[in-house]
Amino acid sequence: MRRYIRALMLCMVFAVFSGLYVYSKLFYSDAPVGGNGPKRSFIPPRVTGASRGAGGGSIQSTPEPPMHLAVVACGERLEETLTMIKSAVLFSIKRLCLHIFAEDQLHASFMEALESWPGFIRSRFNYTVYSISFPSDNAAEWKKLFKPCQNIPIPYSIQNTEHPLYVDSDILFLQPVDQLWAFLSRFNSSQLAAMAPEHEEPRIAWYSRFARHPFYGTTGINSGVMLMNMTKMRNTFFKNDMTSVGLRWEELLMPLLQKYKLNITWGDQDLLNIIFHHNPEMLLEFPCQWNYRPDHCIYGSNCASAEEDGVYIMHGNRGVYHDHKQPAFRAVYEAIRKYSFGADPVTSLLDPLEEELLKTTHTYCGKSHALFTKKLAHSLANANRKAPRGR
Template sequence: MKLNLSILILLFNKLYSIVANENIINLSVVACGDRVPETLVLLKSALMFTRSKLNFLIITENNLKHQFTDEFNKWPEFVRHKFTYVISEPKFPSQNEEEWRKLFKLCASQRIFLPEILPNIDSILYVDTDVLFITGLEQIWSHFENFNSTQLAALAPEHEEANMGWYNRFARHPYYGKLGLNSGVMLMNLTRMREFEFVNKIYPLYQIYKYNITWGDQCLLNILFKFHPDRLYEYDCSWNYRPDHCMYGSNCKSAEANGIRILHGCRRVFQSDKEPAFREIYKAFEAYDFEEESRKKLYISIKESFDKPSVKSTYCGGVKDQFLKTLKTELKNHKQIMIETKRSLEMDSTTTLLLEEKQEL
């Protein structure tokens, strides 16, 4: 029996939707200890502005897994329709396992082993848990298209100004470029990393420099790319904007021109009063619940927070245009993204129902 026109149209629309989103974005995060709550806020921010389907690759301790699944189940169905997820436990080399597990921050060195832990994944965006997305993930994901034939990862500089730099003043080991790299936001072509034998190259570097490194796996990445600079693609500081870029005055030129794309609240500034501007933005995203009214409140809350004396009195509070520029643009698109997501869910449900009815006939 031939399918009627309505079913054919639904199937065509569904197929078009699949093709349009065939490039699923893999977002990986490692959350151990007390990092789950801020990770959930991070994942919400990723869903807010991203049109593409997301696949969350979450690595966490076994006793923390339920915190993710319980929260996901509370989110609206149209939001759960936007992403898939895999939750797994941390895996470290059997030799010196505890040493790797506790290097710098609990589980942080896990990112070094992702090429082997995720053998069937081609590419990922890895981020620290203290990150907020101010733009859709398609934007940073598009940097993969700019990689040349040798580049296998992308990172932003640790600093912009030499007189503020850490590596150029204090490092006791080799590091990339003039001012080093920050590893908090990292594009990783895992296929190329496996071909390069990335993990095997890290082991000897650790043995040589382990008593000289301060920031754990970030220092190891700096050492590796110092010796293999052709393997790194470098993007600007707006993709990894940290308190260092404003706490002593504005020093991220790309954020001044284009706004902040990804906010990195390192040194626990999202949870403390060290940098009130970062704290206020985090609180606004934390309160967001995917509804339209919540979207409006988020922007108003952040904008008004820059009038608070505690924020205005800081250097970071003085560059509010950098914080608001991208956010204002992206929030205008947010409503349409949510409409498209709900429509996609309705289309799936209707298509399934009609096909089931047709089979019964």
Template sequence: MKTLPRVFLFTILCVVFLYIIITYLLQDKHESPHSYNKIISDNSRVLGKISNANNLKITSESSLSVLETHPSPFNSKLHKIVLAVVACGDRLAETLVMIKSAIIFTSSDLVVIVFSDKKLIPSFKEKLNEWRTITNQSFSYEVYPVTFPPEENAEEWRALFKPCASQRLFLPVILKHVDSLLYVDTDTLFLGPVENVWRHFEKMNSSQIAALAPEHEDPNTGWYNRFARHPYYGKLGVNSGVMLMNLTRMRAFQWTAYVIPIYKEYKLKITWGDQDIINIIFHFHPEKLYIYPCRYNYRPDHCMYMNVCKSANDEGVAVLHGSRGSFHAIKQPPFHAIYKAMEEYQLGTDLYMNLYMPMKNYLDLTSSSNCGKVRHIFTKSVEKIIQKVDL
């Protein structure tokens, strides 16, 4: 009888030991790669530094109290398109041309959110107020000063690739009143209804938090698959110049909790700044990303060597991305031609005579370039809109 307590104790110890072994094996089975585990393990310390990723505080110097105080436009989220852009340095004029293109091609209620250097804010307000008057208040706007986590090196983040472009990485915790938005780089132009991009939110599944276009269509000219020294999404990576962001889902995912540790881990290996950070995150979480066709982020790479964007060939370019300064140089004449036509167009005037015809005439002068040989794809969406207006 004395042996019974010993047997019982031995049995209990065996059960506990087996439980520990099974638990360990199950955890090990689902582990991420080693380098990523290190990043994730840093999250709690980083979150402590920035007062929790979902409660990020803005420094008094960048207080949101200085924002444009239009009535909040987000009461009816389903019926508004929210467009966000970050503009610093010499990007004022380029950004305004982009916003103008969005106003032209949007029939829904449009909300424009601008993050900018403080010195540029008065210029943005002046021009946007003028356009609101011209267009009978067809859009509303908010202007935010650029801000970064208070305990991070703000100047280091500002200088990451394009001036202030990394601000976009922190939108989920700054714009807590916004459910979803379309972020675009300053060097983009809408050539068709903004609604066509926005509708891809409806095509995303319940786990996807963002939408992007591929960085390349052809592996022979791909950058990430040939030169990247860090993880990236899929086979060719993604381009972050036109990005649908479901901020509500990104907050639930704790997006910002990944951003800072990943930057610290890979900052000596990244080339394209915030775009590389986005690629790294979606490399480890590919199920969180929705991919839309290249016509929604059409760049010189799609036509400078050969015509590789099938969706643009079939339906026309929806969003033109003048990457690498192609809007302002003659190296890619069609991109410069379209930007020139959009820059010269005055809101409220005749679309056919003052936008479409100049754009077509400027494009006809570029027929000898590779991209100029497919110039019809740049005006295809514009033509459809003008035909509807005429009807």
């Protein structure tokens, strides 16, 4: 049920984006925005808000556009979200712009934690903390269907970006975000989003066995990591099973939810599967190593791309970072969470992690532990070269 609420995200993300896009193009500045007052769901450029910059720099320079990363955090997911952000900024090459949508009582905690990070890390990202709100249209219906804050969907007021990358809070980057961002250049003229399959093996896949609605391909798609081209999404008419004419994204979601609300289990992910079932040419699939979950190893290894090159992004869904059901996943999470910026990432993160992973080989996922550190070791070596020397 936690992820069900993200269906709202898909409605919210388009509600104001068209006007916001034009406005931001007129007033765009990549300089940081100062001030206080984090409880905003829309913070115009050059206006006091909850944004925090990535350190001072010449206002005359024009830095390379950042990569935009969006996440939603509610309840007890503060530390989990901070650990995800930590993994993103630790390895990434280009600067990040973080869009954190959180319950109001978490705003101060996010800002305090991020501002406490050392300067050489803070220089790698900007961030904005937003309040969570329901869209004004059909607000009563959304509130009836969803609890107030069970992973509220992708934020609809992300500023100054056409290409948001949404990730669940239980994501861990094991290599630079830049490598995933590069998939944007692979989009053809029809493709407007990129996601990984829900599973590799139809015989044990959830959708092929249990779904009561249309889904993409043979195993469905997983929405925990989703890269989007917002310009295309705003301007596209989507085929659907409700009308003979195409509907825009913001016109499609509520009718779709009304039709299938008794048949969907995973909220936004199910709606995305229905949409791309009817519009498969609009989706770019990236391999399972970019969204590696316990399902890929719990019954034996079944992610071929990870077998070959290692895990690129770990997705600890079903709370596996916080229980003992999948100790290999928990070990990776704990290693990154406990790592102190500035410490040697090999001796302080990789070596202790490999030692802990050796204790998990009694599980199927633990037997595949070499896949968890294959790409991570390379990323940490690069992070070590970027780290400042001395104190």
